Amino acid sequence: MLKSNEFHQHNRHKLLASLPDNSAVLVSSGAEKIRNRDVEFPFRAESDFFYLTGFTEPDCVLVLLKKESRVTHLFLRPKDPEQETWQGRRLGLENACEALSVDQAWSIDELDEGLLELLENIESVYFSFSQISDWLTPVSAWIDGLKQKGRQGISAPSKICDLDGVLHEQRLFKSAEEISRMRQAAQISVKGHLAAMAAALPGKFEFQVQAELEATFVREGSPRVAFSSIIASGHNACILHYTENRDEIQDGDLVLVDAGAEWQGYAGDITTTFPANGKFSSAQAKLYSLVLKAQQAAISVIQPGVAYNVAHEASVKVLTQGLIDLGILKGKLKTLIKEESYKRFFMHGIGHWLGMDVHDVGAYKQNQAWREFKPGMVVTVEPGLYISAEHSDVDSQWHNTGIRIEDDILVTEIGHEILTVGLPRTVAEIEAQMSAFTALR
Ligand code: GLY
Ligand code: MN
Numbered sequence: 001m002l003k004s005n006e007f008h009q010h011n012r013h014k015l016l017a018s019l020p021d022n023s024a025v026l027v028s029s030g031a032e033k034i035r036n037r038d039v040e041f042p043f044r045a046e047s048d049f050f051y052l053t054g055f056t057e058p059d060c061v062l063v064l065l066k067k068e069s070r071v072t073h074l075f076l077r078p079k080d081p082e083q084e085t086w087q088g089r090r091l092g093l094e095n096a097c098e099a100l101s102v103d104q105a106w107s108i109d110e111l112d113e114g115l116l117e118l119l120e121n122i123e124s125v126y127f128s129f130s131q132i133s134d135w136l137t138p139v140s141a142w143i144d145g146l147k148q149k150g151r152q153g154i155s156a157p158s159k160i161c162d163l164d165g166v167l168h169e170q171r172l173f174k175s176a177e178e179i180s181r182m183r184q185a186a187q188i189s190v191k192g193h194l195a196a197m198a199a200a201l202p203g204k205f206e207f208q209v210q211a212e213l214e215a216t217f218v219r220e221g222s223p224r225v226a227f228s229s230i231i232a233s234g235h236n237a238c239i240l241h242y243t244e245n246r247d248e249i250q251d252g253d254l255v256l257v258d259a260g261a262e263w264q265g266y267a268g269d270i271t272t273t274f275p276a277n278g279k280f281s282s283a284q285a286k287l288y289s290l291v292l293k294a295q296q297a298a299i300s301v302i303q304p305g306v307a308y309n310v311a312h313e314a315s316v317k318v319l320t321q322g323l324i325d326l327g328i329l330k331g332k333l334k335t336l337i338k339e340e341s342y343k344r345f346f347m348h349g350i351g352h353w354l355g356m357d358v359h360d361v362g363a364y365k366q367n368q369a370w371r372e373f374k375p376g377m378v379v380t381v382e383p384g385l386y387i388s389a390e391h392s393d394v395d396s397q398w399h400n401t402g403i404r405i406e407d408d409i410l411v412t413e414i415g416h417e418i419l420t421v422g423l424p425r426t427v428a429e430i431e432a433q434m435s436a437f438t439a440l441r
Contacts, residue, residue, distance in 0.1 A: 004054050005054065005100065005101040006101075007054070007175075007177045008051070008052060008053055008054040008100075008101075009101050010175075011051050011052050011170070012052050012064055012070075012072060013070070014170060015052065015064070015166070015167055015170060016064055016066045016070050018166055018170070019066055019124070019126065019166065020066075020123070020124060021066060021067065021123075022066070022067060022121065022122055022123040022124065023065075023066045023122065023123065023124045023125075023126060023161075024063060024064065024065050024066075024118065024119055024122045024124070024125050024126065024157070025062075025063070025064040025065075025066075025126045025127070025163060026061060026062070026063055026115075026125065026126070026127040026135065026139075026163075027046070027048050027049050027052055027061070027062040027064075027127070027128070027163070028046060028049060028060070028061050028062075028131065028134070029045045029046055029049040029050075029053075029055065029057065029058055029059065029060035029061070029062075030043075030045060030046045030049070030058060031058050031059055032058045032059075042224065043056075043058050044056075044224065045057070045058070045060075047171075047265070047355075047356035047357050047361075048128060048163075048167055048171075049062060050265050050356065051167075051171060051265070051356060052064070053074065053100055053102070054100065055074070055076075055091070055100055057076060057077060057090060057091060058077075059076070059077050059108050060074060060075060060076045060077070060108065061074075061075040061108065061111060062074055062075075062102075063075070063114075063115070063118055065118060065122070067121075067122075071103045071104070072101075072102040072103045072104075073102065073103065073104045073105075073106060073114070073118060074096055074100065074102045074104070074105050074106070075105075075106045075107065075108045075110065075111050075114060076090075076091065076092075076093065076096055076105060076106075076107070076108055077090050077092075077107075077108055078090070078092060078093055078107045078108075078109070079092035079093070079094070093105040093106070093107060111138075112138070112141070112142070115138070115142045116142055116145045116146065119142055119143075119146055119156070119157055120146060120149070120154045120155075121154060121155050122157050123155075123157060123158055123159060124157060124158075124159040124160075124161050125139060125157045125159070125160050125161065126161045126162070126163040126166070127139065127160075127162075127163050128162070128163050128164050128167075129162040129163070129164055130164055139160065143156045143157055164361070165363075167361075168361035168362050168363075169362060169363070171355055171356065171360070171361050171362065172353060172355070172360070172361065172362030172363075172376075172377060173374065173375075173376035173377060174355065174376045174377070174378055174410070175376070178266065178355070179376075179378075179410060181263055181264045181265065181266040182263075182266045182267075182268075182354070182355070182378055182408070182410070182419060183419055184263045184264070184266075185222075185226070185260065185261055185262060185263035185264075185266045185267055185268035186268045186270075186408050186419035186420045187268075187419075187420075187422065188216075188217055188220040188221070188222050188261040188263055188268060189217070189226075189259070189260045189261045189268030189269070189270045189420065190268075190270065190420055190421070190422040190423055191216050191217075191220060192213045192214070192216040192217045192220075192259060192261060193213065193257060193259070193270050193272045193423055194216075194422075194423070194433075195212045195213055195215070195216040196209050196210075196212060196213040196231070196255075196257045196259070196272070197257075197272065197274055197430075197433060197434065197437060198212070198437040198440075199211075199212035199213075200233075200249060200255045200257075200274070200276050201249065201276055201277075202249055202250055202251035202252075202253070202276050202277055203248065203249065204248070204249050204276075205245075205246070205247065205248050205249065206231040206232070206233055206236070206244075206245040206246060206247050206248075206249065206255075207231070207245045207246060209231045209245075209249070209255065209257065210229050210231045210245050210259075213229060213231070213257065213259055214229060214259075217261040220261065221263070222261035222262055222263055223262060224262050225259065225260065225261065225262065226260040226261060226262040226267030226268060226269060226358045227259075227260065227267070227269070227358045228243040229243070229245070229257070229258070229259035230242050230243055230245075230256065230257065230258035230259065230271075231245045231255065231256075231257055231259075232245075232255070232256045232257075232258075232402060233247055233248075233249040233250065233253040233254070233255045233256075233276065234247075234249075234250055234252075234253040234254070234400050235388060235389065235399075235400040235402070236256075236402070237254060237255075237256035237273070237386070237401070237402025237403070237404075238386040238387070238388040238400070238401075238402040239402075240347075240348060240384075240386070249276045250276075251276070251277050252275075252276075252277065252281065253275070253276045253277075254273050254274065254275055254276070254280075254284055254288075254401060254402070254403065255273070255274060255275075255276050256271065256272075256273045256402050256403065256404055257270075257271065257272050257273075258270070258271040258404065258406065260358065265356050266355060266356055267354060267355065267356065267357065267358045267360075268408060268419075268420065269354055269358050269380050269406060269408060270406055270407065270408070270420050270423070271382055271384075271404040271405060271406035272405070272423060273288060273291075273402075273403045273404060273405060274430045274434060275430075275431075275434070278431060278434035278435055278438060279431060279434075280427055280430075280431065283397045283398055283401070284401060284403075285427045286326060287326075287385055287387070287398065287401055287403055288403050288405075288427055289426075289427055290318070290319065290322035290323075290326070290385065291319070291383055291384060291385050291403045291404070291405050292405055292425060292426065293318050293322065294314075294315040294316075294318040294319045294322070294383040295315065295381055295382070295383050295405045295406075295407070297314040297315055297317070297318045298311040298312070298314045298315040298350050298351075298381045298383060299311075299381050299407065299409060299416065299418065300314070301314050302373055302379070302381070302409055302411060302415070302416040303373060303411070303414070303415040303416060304372070304373055304374055304375055304411060304413065305372050305373070306372060306373050307369070307370040307371065307372050307373075308364055308370040308371055308372070308373065308379075309370040310370075311350050311351070311379075311381060312349060312350035315346075315350050315381075315383040316337060316342055316346070317333070317337065319342055319345075319346050319383060319385065320333055320336050320337050320341070320342045321333055323336075323342060323345065323385075324336070326398075327395070328345070328387070328394055328395075328398060329341055329342070344391065345385050345386060345387055345391075346383060346384060346385055346386070347386070348382075348384070350381060350382065350383060351379050351380035351381045351382050351406070352379070352380055353377065353378065353379055354378045354379060354380050354408055355378060360378075362377075373411045374411060375411050375412055375413045376410075376411065377410075377411045378408060378409065378410050378411070378419070379408075379409050379411070380406055380407070380408055380409070381406065381407055381409055382404055382405065382406030382407075383404070383405065384402070384403055384404035384405070385401070385402075385403050386401075386402045386403075387399060387400075387401050387402075388400060388402075405425065407419075407420040408420045
Protein backbone atom coordinates (compact mmCIF):
# COMPACT_ATOMS: atom_id res chain seq x y z
CA MET A 1 0.00 0.00 0.00
CA LEU A 2 1.17 3.52 -0.79
CA LYS A 3 2.08 5.93 1.96
CA SER A 4 -0.52 8.67 2.13
CA ASN A 5 1.81 11.32 0.68
CA GLU A 6 2.78 9.10 -2.23
CA PHE A 7 -0.88 8.50 -3.00
CA HIS A 8 -1.71 12.20 -3.18
CA GLN A 9 1.52 12.99 -5.05
CA HIS A 10 0.67 10.28 -7.56
CA ASN A 11 -2.78 11.85 -8.01
CA ARG A 12 -1.16 15.23 -8.74
CA HIS A 13 1.29 13.74 -11.24
CA LYS A 14 -1.46 11.88 -13.02
CA LEU A 15 -3.55 15.03 -13.30
CA LEU A 16 -0.68 17.12 -14.66
CA ALA A 17 0.21 14.41 -17.17
CA SER A 18 -3.19 14.89 -18.78
CA LEU A 19 -2.89 18.70 -19.08
CA PRO A 20 -1.07 20.71 -21.74
CA ASP A 21 2.27 22.40 -21.02
CA ASN A 22 2.13 25.89 -19.53
CA SER A 23 -0.90 25.10 -17.42
CA ALA A 24 -1.74 26.05 -13.86
CA VAL A 25 -4.30 24.26 -11.69
CA LEU A 26 -6.02 26.04 -8.81
CA VAL A 27 -7.85 24.01 -6.18
CA SER A 28 -9.38 25.36 -2.99
CA SER A 29 -9.86 23.46 0.26
CA GLY A 30 -12.99 25.50 1.01
CA ALA A 31 -13.65 27.63 4.08
CA GLU A 32 -15.37 27.05 7.38
CA LYS A 33 -19.05 27.97 7.33
CA ILE A 34 -21.10 29.50 10.11
CA ARG A 35 -23.94 27.30 11.32
CA ASN A 36 -25.51 29.87 13.63
CA ARG A 37 -24.05 32.95 15.30
CA ASP A 38 -20.41 31.99 16.07
CA VAL A 39 -20.82 28.22 15.77
CA GLU A 40 -19.29 26.63 12.69
CA PHE A 41 -20.32 23.50 10.82
CA PRO A 42 -17.64 20.83 11.24
CA PHE A 43 -15.14 21.50 8.43
CA ARG A 44 -14.52 18.89 5.77
CA ALA A 45 -12.08 19.78 2.97
CA GLU A 46 -13.33 19.76 -0.61
CA SER A 47 -12.82 16.32 -2.12
CA ASP A 48 -10.72 17.53 -5.08
CA PHE A 49 -8.36 19.29 -2.67
CA PHE A 50 -8.03 16.32 -0.33
CA TYR A 51 -7.49 13.97 -3.29
CA LEU A 52 -4.55 16.07 -4.47
CA THR A 53 -3.02 16.91 -1.07
CA GLY A 54 -4.28 14.71 1.76
CA PHE A 55 -4.55 17.96 3.73
CA THR A 56 -7.61 18.71 5.84
CA GLU A 57 -7.31 22.36 6.91
CA PRO A 58 -9.61 25.14 5.64
CA ASP A 59 -8.50 28.30 3.80
CA CYS A 60 -5.92 26.67 1.55
CA VAL A 61 -5.27 26.92 -2.17
CA LEU A 62 -3.25 24.34 -4.05
CA VAL A 63 -1.46 25.58 -7.18
CA LEU A 64 0.01 23.02 -9.56
CA LEU A 65 2.23 24.29 -12.35
CA LYS A 66 3.13 22.39 -15.46
CA LYS A 67 5.94 24.29 -17.19
CA GLU A 68 9.45 23.01 -17.97
CA SER A 69 9.12 21.24 -14.63
CA ARG A 70 6.14 20.36 -12.45
CA VAL A 71 5.88 22.28 -9.24
CA THR A 72 3.40 22.10 -6.37
CA HIS A 73 2.68 25.22 -4.34
CA LEU A 74 0.42 25.29 -1.32
CA PHE A 75 -1.07 28.41 0.23
CA LEU A 76 -2.15 27.69 3.81
CA ARG A 77 -2.83 29.34 7.14
CA PRO A 78 0.31 30.41 8.94
CA LYS A 79 0.87 29.27 12.49
CA ASP A 80 -0.78 31.51 15.07
CA PRO A 81 -0.34 30.45 18.73
CA GLU A 82 -3.33 32.44 19.97
CA GLN A 83 -5.72 31.16 17.28
CA GLU A 84 -4.38 27.64 17.75
CA THR A 85 -5.06 27.81 21.49
CA TRP A 86 -8.71 28.47 20.76
CA GLN A 87 -9.37 26.76 17.44
CA GLY A 88 -6.90 23.91 17.14
CA ARG A 89 -3.49 23.16 15.68
CA ARG A 90 -2.34 24.35 12.28
CA LEU A 91 0.33 22.61 10.25
CA GLY A 92 2.03 25.89 9.35
CA LEU A 93 4.26 26.87 6.46
CA GLU A 94 7.42 25.57 8.12
CA ASN A 95 6.14 21.98 8.19
CA ALA A 96 4.06 21.87 5.03
CA CYS A 97 6.72 20.91 2.48
CA GLU A 98 7.91 17.89 4.38
CA ALA A 99 4.56 16.81 5.78
CA LEU A 100 2.70 17.03 2.46
CA SER A 101 5.54 16.58 -0.05
CA VAL A 102 4.82 19.93 -1.69
CA ASP A 103 7.57 22.06 -3.23
CA GLN A 104 6.73 25.46 -1.80
CA ALA A 105 4.48 26.67 1.00
CA TRP A 106 3.06 30.19 1.15
CA SER A 107 0.84 31.97 3.59
CA ILE A 108 -2.75 32.18 2.37
CA ASP A 109 -2.42 35.93 3.04
CA GLU A 110 0.07 36.04 0.14
CA LEU A 111 -2.37 34.50 -2.34
CA ASP A 112 -2.75 37.57 -4.58
CA GLU A 113 0.93 38.44 -4.83
CA GLY A 114 1.85 34.75 -5.10
CA LEU A 115 -0.52 34.06 -7.99
CA LEU A 116 0.66 37.19 -9.80
CA GLU A 117 4.11 35.60 -9.74
CA LEU A 118 3.13 31.97 -10.36
CA LEU A 119 0.82 32.68 -13.29
CA GLU A 120 3.51 34.56 -15.24
CA ASN A 121 3.78 33.11 -18.76
CA ILE A 122 1.15 30.47 -17.99
CA GLU A 123 -1.18 29.89 -20.92
CA SER A 124 -4.09 27.92 -19.43
CA VAL A 125 -5.59 28.26 -15.97
CA TYR A 126 -7.71 25.34 -14.74
CA PHE A 127 -10.18 25.61 -11.88
CA SER A 128 -13.47 23.96 -11.02
CA PHE A 129 -16.34 25.49 -12.98
CA SER A 130 -18.59 24.19 -10.19
CA GLN A 131 -16.97 27.02 -8.20
CA ILE A 132 -16.77 29.46 -11.10
CA SER A 133 -18.36 32.32 -9.16
CA ASP A 134 -15.66 32.02 -6.48
CA TRP A 135 -12.78 31.92 -8.95
CA LEU A 136 -13.74 34.41 -11.67
CA THR A 137 -13.12 37.59 -9.66
CA PRO A 138 -9.66 36.71 -8.31
CA VAL A 139 -8.54 35.06 -11.57
CA SER A 140 -9.62 38.14 -13.58
CA ALA A 141 -7.70 40.36 -11.16
CA TRP A 142 -4.56 38.22 -11.56
CA ILE A 143 -4.90 38.26 -15.34
CA ASP A 144 -5.37 42.06 -15.26
CA GLY A 145 -2.27 42.41 -13.11
CA LEU A 146 -0.21 40.20 -15.42
CA LYS A 147 -1.36 42.07 -18.52
CA GLN A 148 0.12 45.18 -16.98
CA LYS A 149 3.49 43.41 -16.97
CA GLY A 150 3.30 42.97 -20.74
CA ARG A 151 6.03 45.53 -21.41
CA GLN A 152 8.39 43.48 -19.24
CA GLY A 153 7.86 40.63 -21.71
CA ILE A 154 5.59 38.71 -19.34
CA SER A 155 2.47 37.13 -20.79
CA ALA A 156 -0.85 36.53 -19.02
CA PRO A 157 -2.98 33.38 -19.28
CA SER A 158 -5.13 33.34 -22.40
CA LYS A 159 -7.35 30.36 -21.55
CA ILE A 160 -9.59 29.61 -18.60
CA CYS A 161 -10.52 25.93 -18.52
CA ASP A 162 -12.84 23.71 -16.49
CA LEU A 163 -10.87 21.41 -14.22
CA ASP A 164 -13.94 19.30 -13.42
CA GLY A 165 -13.98 17.31 -16.66
CA VAL A 166 -10.39 16.16 -16.41
CA LEU A 167 -10.01 15.75 -12.65
CA HIS A 168 -13.39 14.13 -12.17
CA GLU A 169 -12.76 11.66 -14.96
CA GLN A 170 -9.58 10.72 -13.10
CA ARG A 171 -11.42 10.40 -9.79
CA LEU A 172 -14.03 8.14 -11.39
CA PHE A 173 -11.45 5.37 -11.74
CA LYS A 174 -10.30 4.20 -8.34
CA SER A 175 -6.69 3.13 -7.79
CA ALA A 176 -5.69 0.21 -5.55
CA GLU A 177 -5.21 2.61 -2.64
CA GLU A 178 -8.66 4.11 -3.12
CA ILE A 179 -10.28 0.68 -3.41
CA SER A 180 -8.67 -0.36 -0.16
CA ARG A 181 -10.05 2.78 1.54
CA MET A 182 -13.49 2.16 0.03
CA ARG A 183 -13.48 -1.44 1.22
CA GLN A 184 -12.86 -0.19 4.73
CA ALA A 185 -15.57 2.51 4.43
CA ALA A 186 -17.97 -0.19 3.20
CA GLN A 187 -17.14 -2.61 6.00
CA ILE A 188 -17.47 0.02 8.73
CA SER A 189 -20.81 0.92 7.17
CA VAL A 190 -21.88 -2.76 7.31
CA LYS A 191 -21.08 -2.85 11.04
CA GLY A 192 -23.10 0.31 11.60
CA HIS A 193 -26.10 -1.16 9.79
CA LEU A 194 -25.95 -4.33 11.88
CA ALA A 195 -25.92 -2.15 15.01
CA ALA A 196 -28.94 -0.25 13.66
CA MET A 197 -30.82 -3.52 13.14
CA ALA A 198 -30.00 -4.58 16.67
CA ALA A 199 -31.25 -1.26 18.06
CA ALA A 200 -34.48 -0.89 16.08
CA LEU A 201 -37.50 -2.05 18.08
CA PRO A 202 -41.10 -0.88 18.23
CA GLY A 203 -41.22 1.88 20.85
CA LYS A 204 -37.71 3.13 20.11
CA PHE A 205 -37.23 6.42 18.33
CA GLU A 206 -35.55 6.75 14.96
CA PHE A 207 -32.82 8.92 16.51
CA GLN A 208 -31.99 6.13 18.96
CA VAL A 209 -31.28 3.86 16.01
CA GLN A 210 -29.21 6.65 14.46
CA ALA A 211 -27.23 6.90 17.72
CA GLU A 212 -26.25 3.22 17.65
CA LEU A 213 -25.45 3.30 13.93
CA GLU A 214 -23.25 6.37 14.13
CA ALA A 215 -21.65 5.31 17.45
CA THR A 216 -20.46 2.20 15.62
CA PHE A 217 -18.98 4.28 12.81
CA VAL A 218 -17.12 6.44 15.33
CA ARG A 219 -15.96 3.44 17.35
CA GLU A 220 -14.51 1.96 14.17
CA GLY A 221 -12.47 5.13 13.59
CA SER A 222 -14.65 6.86 11.02
CA PRO A 223 -14.37 10.63 11.59
CA ARG A 224 -17.81 11.44 10.19
CA VAL A 225 -20.78 10.14 8.30
CA ALA A 226 -20.48 10.28 4.52
CA PHE A 227 -23.91 12.00 4.37
CA SER A 228 -26.78 12.62 6.78
CA SER A 229 -28.13 9.29 8.02
CA ILE A 230 -31.68 8.38 7.01
CA ILE A 231 -33.59 6.38 9.64
CA ALA A 232 -37.09 6.19 8.26
CA SER A 233 -39.79 4.05 9.88
CA GLY A 234 -43.19 3.27 8.40
CA HIS A 235 -44.53 5.93 6.05
CA ASN A 236 -41.38 8.07 6.52
CA ALA A 237 -39.57 5.61 4.27
CA CYS A 238 -41.59 6.95 1.34
CA ILE A 239 -39.62 10.22 1.67
CA LEU A 240 -36.41 9.45 -0.22
CA HIS A 241 -34.09 11.73 1.74
CA TYR A 242 -35.86 11.73 5.12
CA THR A 243 -33.29 12.88 7.70
CA GLU A 244 -35.46 14.21 10.55
CA ASN A 245 -35.22 10.87 12.38
CA ARG A 246 -37.55 12.04 15.17
CA ASP A 247 -40.47 9.57 15.06
CA GLU A 248 -41.26 6.66 17.31
CA ILE A 249 -41.00 3.28 15.57
CA GLN A 250 -44.33 1.41 15.57
CA ASP A 251 -45.03 -2.30 15.75
CA GLY A 252 -45.44 -3.51 12.17
CA ASP A 253 -43.19 -0.81 10.71
CA LEU A 254 -40.42 -1.48 8.28
CA VAL A 255 -37.36 0.60 9.07
CA LEU A 256 -35.32 1.92 6.16
CA VAL A 257 -31.75 2.89 7.08
CA ASP A 258 -29.69 4.65 4.42
CA ALA A 259 -26.31 5.57 5.86
CA GLY A 260 -22.59 5.29 5.29
CA ALA A 261 -19.34 5.96 7.09
CA GLU A 262 -16.46 7.98 5.70
CA TRP A 263 -13.00 6.44 5.90
CA GLN A 264 -9.85 8.33 4.91
CA GLY A 265 -11.88 10.59 2.67
CA TYR A 266 -13.98 7.84 1.02
CA ALA A 267 -17.68 7.08 1.45
CA GLY A 268 -19.68 3.98 2.15
CA ASP A 269 -23.37 4.06 1.19
CA ILE A 270 -25.73 1.28 2.22
CA THR A 271 -29.48 0.98 2.54
CA THR A 272 -31.10 -1.76 4.58
CA THR A 273 -34.83 -2.24 5.11
CA PHE A 274 -36.07 -4.57 7.84
CA PRO A 275 -39.10 -5.13 10.14
CA ALA A 276 -38.72 -3.51 13.56
CA ASN A 277 -40.60 -6.37 15.25
CA GLY A 278 -38.45 -8.97 13.52
CA LYS A 279 -41.08 -10.40 11.13
CA PHE A 280 -42.12 -9.12 7.71
CA SER A 281 -45.87 -9.05 7.11
CA SER A 282 -46.91 -10.99 4.05
CA ALA A 283 -47.31 -7.80 1.98
CA GLN A 284 -43.98 -6.41 3.20
CA ALA A 285 -42.21 -9.68 2.41
CA LYS A 286 -43.61 -9.71 -1.13
CA LEU A 287 -42.51 -6.14 -1.85
CA TYR A 288 -39.15 -6.62 -0.17
CA SER A 289 -38.40 -9.79 -2.13
CA LEU A 290 -39.32 -7.97 -5.33
CA VAL A 291 -36.90 -5.11 -4.62
CA LEU A 292 -34.17 -7.62 -3.75
CA LYS A 293 -34.77 -9.47 -7.02
CA ALA A 294 -34.51 -6.16 -8.89
CA GLN A 295 -31.27 -5.35 -7.09
CA GLN A 296 -29.79 -8.77 -7.89
CA ALA A 297 -30.83 -8.38 -11.53
CA ALA A 298 -29.07 -5.01 -11.73
CA ILE A 299 -25.91 -6.14 -9.94
CA SER A 300 -25.65 -9.27 -12.08
CA VAL A 301 -25.23 -7.29 -15.32
CA ILE A 302 -22.39 -5.08 -14.01
CA GLN A 303 -19.16 -5.87 -15.79
CA PRO A 304 -16.75 -4.04 -18.08
CA GLY A 305 -18.29 -3.14 -21.43
CA VAL A 306 -21.90 -3.00 -20.21
CA ALA A 307 -23.57 0.42 -20.42
CA TYR A 308 -24.61 2.15 -17.19
CA ASN A 309 -28.31 2.20 -18.09
CA VAL A 310 -28.43 -1.58 -18.60
CA ALA A 311 -28.35 -2.03 -14.81
CA HIS A 312 -31.22 0.43 -14.41
CA GLU A 313 -33.24 -1.24 -17.13
CA ALA A 314 -32.68 -4.68 -15.60
CA SER A 315 -34.17 -3.49 -12.31
CA VAL A 316 -37.05 -1.66 -14.02
CA LYS A 317 -38.01 -4.83 -15.86
CA VAL A 318 -38.08 -6.92 -12.68
CA LEU A 319 -39.91 -4.28 -10.66
CA THR A 320 -42.54 -3.66 -13.33
CA GLN A 321 -43.22 -7.37 -13.83
CA GLY A 322 -43.41 -7.81 -10.06
CA LEU A 323 -45.85 -4.93 -9.68
CA ILE A 324 -48.04 -6.52 -12.38
CA ASP A 325 -47.88 -9.90 -10.62
CA LEU A 326 -48.94 -8.27 -7.33
CA GLY A 327 -51.81 -6.45 -9.03
CA ILE A 328 -50.36 -3.02 -8.27
CA LEU A 329 -49.81 -2.18 -11.94
CA LYS A 330 -52.22 -3.28 -14.62
CA GLY A 331 -51.29 -3.71 -18.24
CA LYS A 332 -48.62 -5.18 -20.48
CA LEU A 333 -44.99 -5.21 -19.32
CA LYS A 334 -43.67 -3.58 -22.49
CA THR A 335 -46.26 -0.80 -22.47
CA LEU A 336 -45.90 -0.09 -18.76
CA ILE A 337 -42.11 0.17 -19.11
CA LYS A 338 -42.46 2.41 -22.18
CA GLU A 339 -44.92 4.65 -20.35
CA GLU A 340 -42.69 4.62 -17.28
CA SER A 341 -45.67 3.62 -15.10
CA TYR A 342 -43.25 2.19 -12.52
CA LYS A 343 -42.03 5.73 -11.78
CA ARG A 344 -44.94 6.31 -9.42
CA PHE A 345 -43.33 3.71 -7.14
CA PHE A 346 -39.65 3.79 -8.21
CA MET A 347 -38.88 7.41 -9.02
CA HIS A 348 -35.09 7.50 -8.79
CA GLY A 349 -32.22 6.05 -10.77
CA ILE A 350 -30.57 2.73 -10.03
CA GLY A 351 -27.64 4.37 -8.24
CA HIS A 352 -24.69 6.70 -8.59
CA TRP A 353 -20.94 6.76 -8.71
CA LEU A 354 -19.40 6.43 -5.26
CA GLY A 355 -16.02 7.69 -4.07
CA MET A 356 -14.87 10.63 -2.00
CA ASP A 357 -18.31 12.16 -2.50
CA VAL A 358 -21.33 10.00 -1.87
CA HIS A 359 -22.81 11.12 -5.17
CA ASP A 360 -19.38 10.99 -6.68
CA VAL A 361 -18.02 12.88 -9.64
CA GLY A 362 -17.68 11.56 -13.18
CA ALA A 363 -19.90 11.81 -16.24
CA TYR A 364 -22.68 9.26 -16.68
CA LYS A 365 -22.92 9.90 -20.40
CA GLN A 366 -20.33 10.50 -23.09
CA ASN A 367 -21.42 11.98 -26.41
CA GLN A 368 -24.98 11.68 -25.18
CA ALA A 369 -24.71 7.90 -24.77
CA TRP A 370 -24.68 6.10 -21.41
CA ARG A 371 -21.07 5.21 -20.76
CA GLU A 372 -19.83 1.67 -20.24
CA PHE A 373 -18.64 0.25 -16.95
CA LYS A 374 -14.87 -0.08 -16.71
CA PRO A 375 -12.63 -1.60 -14.04
CA GLY A 376 -12.04 0.74 -11.11
CA MET A 377 -15.44 2.40 -11.17
CA VAL A 378 -17.54 2.09 -8.01
CA VAL A 379 -21.29 2.40 -8.30
CA THR A 380 -24.19 1.96 -5.90
CA VAL A 381 -27.11 -0.26 -6.83
CA GLU A 382 -30.20 0.82 -4.93
CA PRO A 383 -33.59 0.05 -6.41
CA GLY A 384 -36.62 0.81 -4.27
CA LEU A 385 -40.38 0.79 -4.09
CA TYR A 386 -42.31 3.49 -2.28
CA ILE A 387 -46.07 3.11 -1.88
CA SER A 388 -47.66 5.75 0.32
CA ALA A 389 -51.29 6.21 1.39
CA GLU A 390 -51.48 8.87 -1.31
CA HIS A 391 -51.44 6.08 -3.88
CA SER A 392 -55.17 5.83 -3.22
CA ASP A 393 -55.82 3.67 -6.28
CA VAL A 394 -53.52 0.98 -4.84
CA ASP A 395 -54.89 -1.61 -2.38
CA SER A 396 -54.28 -0.35 1.17
CA GLN A 397 -52.37 -3.52 2.14
CA TRP A 398 -49.36 -2.03 0.28
CA HIS A 399 -49.61 1.46 1.77
CA ASN A 400 -46.94 3.20 3.88
CA THR A 401 -44.25 0.89 2.63
CA GLY A 402 -40.89 2.26 1.56
CA ILE A 403 -38.21 -0.26 0.65
CA ARG A 404 -34.73 0.36 -0.71
CA ILE A 405 -31.80 -2.05 -0.81
CA GLU A 406 -28.39 -0.58 -1.60
CA ASP A 407 -24.92 -2.01 -2.00
CA ASP A 408 -21.61 -0.61 -3.26
CA ILE A 409 -20.22 -2.36 -6.31
CA LEU A 410 -16.68 -2.22 -7.65
CA VAL A 411 -16.28 -2.95 -11.35
CA THR A 412 -13.39 -5.41 -11.74
CA GLU A 413 -11.50 -6.72 -14.78
CA ILE A 414 -13.76 -9.76 -14.97
CA GLY A 415 -17.04 -8.54 -13.53
CA HIS A 416 -17.76 -6.93 -10.21
CA GLU A 417 -17.15 -7.17 -6.49
CA ILE A 418 -19.72 -6.26 -3.83
CA LEU A 419 -17.81 -4.13 -1.32
CA THR A 420 -20.64 -4.12 1.20
CA VAL A 421 -20.83 -7.87 1.82
CA GLY A 422 -21.78 -9.07 5.28
CA LEU A 423 -25.41 -7.99 5.63
CA PRO A 424 -28.45 -10.26 5.78
CA ARG A 425 -30.35 -9.57 2.57
CA THR A 426 -33.13 -12.10 2.00
CA VAL A 427 -36.35 -12.10 4.05
CA ALA A 428 -35.23 -15.30 5.79
CA GLU A 429 -31.74 -13.97 6.52
CA ILE A 430 -33.10 -10.72 7.95
CA GLU A 431 -35.67 -12.46 10.14
CA ALA A 432 -32.99 -14.86 11.41
CA GLN A 433 -30.66 -11.94 12.16
CA MET A 434 -33.41 -10.00 14.00
CA SER A 435 -34.26 -13.10 15.99
CA ALA A 436 -30.59 -13.55 16.92
CA PHE A 437 -30.47 -9.94 18.13
CA THR A 438 -33.60 -10.58 20.24
CA ALA A 439 -31.97 -13.63 21.80
CA LEU A 440 -28.96 -11.52 22.76
CA ARG A 441 -31.04 -8.87 24.57
N1 GLY B 1 -27.62 7.27 0.12
C1 GLY B 1 -28.07 8.55 -0.21
C2 GLY B 1 -28.29 8.70 -1.66
O1 GLY B 1 -27.81 7.93 -2.44
O2 GLY B 1 -28.94 9.64 -2.09
MN1 MN C 1 -26.85 5.98 -2.52
